[in-house]
Amino acid sequence: MIKSSGKSTSSNRKTALLGAASLVAGAALFAFAAPAMAEKNGMMDRHKAHLEEVDTDKNGKISRAEADAARDKHFTEADADGDGSVSFEEFQAMAEKHRQMMLKRRFERSDKNNDGVLTGDELGGRFADHFERMDKNGDGEISAEERKKAHKKMRKHRMHDKEDH
Secondary structure, eight states, X not given: OOOOTTSOHXXXXXXXXXXXXXXXXXXXXXXXXXXXXXXXXXXXHXXXXXXXXXXXXXXXXXXXXXXXXXXXXXXXXXXXXXXXXXXXXXXXXXXXXXXXXXHHHHHHHHOTTXXXXXXXXXXXXXXXXXXXXXXXXXXXXOOHHHHHHHHHHHHHHHHHXXXXX
């Protein structure tokens, strides 16, 4: 738990539990937003599997009890030492695990032939696609204005993703 000199241990514990609960609730709420996001991003299989995992009674819907159970499961996984709170170190470990999963997914999306390695074409293909999206006027060059617009769009997209989680 992160302690500050201005707060009591009880207040610190409540703050840490509230923060951790918010984080875990976000993961559970993600299950509700996942279908629309999955269709948009082409990740339906992965999200469908997650929804099926959360939908324990297999009725095709996620109840409040199932969402709460998913939240509790995520909290328990994050609380590595089992003390009922998530310390900064535990939070860091959870974030690193998430980062590794995202890197793996990015690698798998790039590995078009699913052989476990990236060729120059596979790796370059992602860069070429990115270049094409940024080069709005199709002149084969990315102007400062095109770059600014692309970065603005990317920031907006990332903020939208954060709101969905």
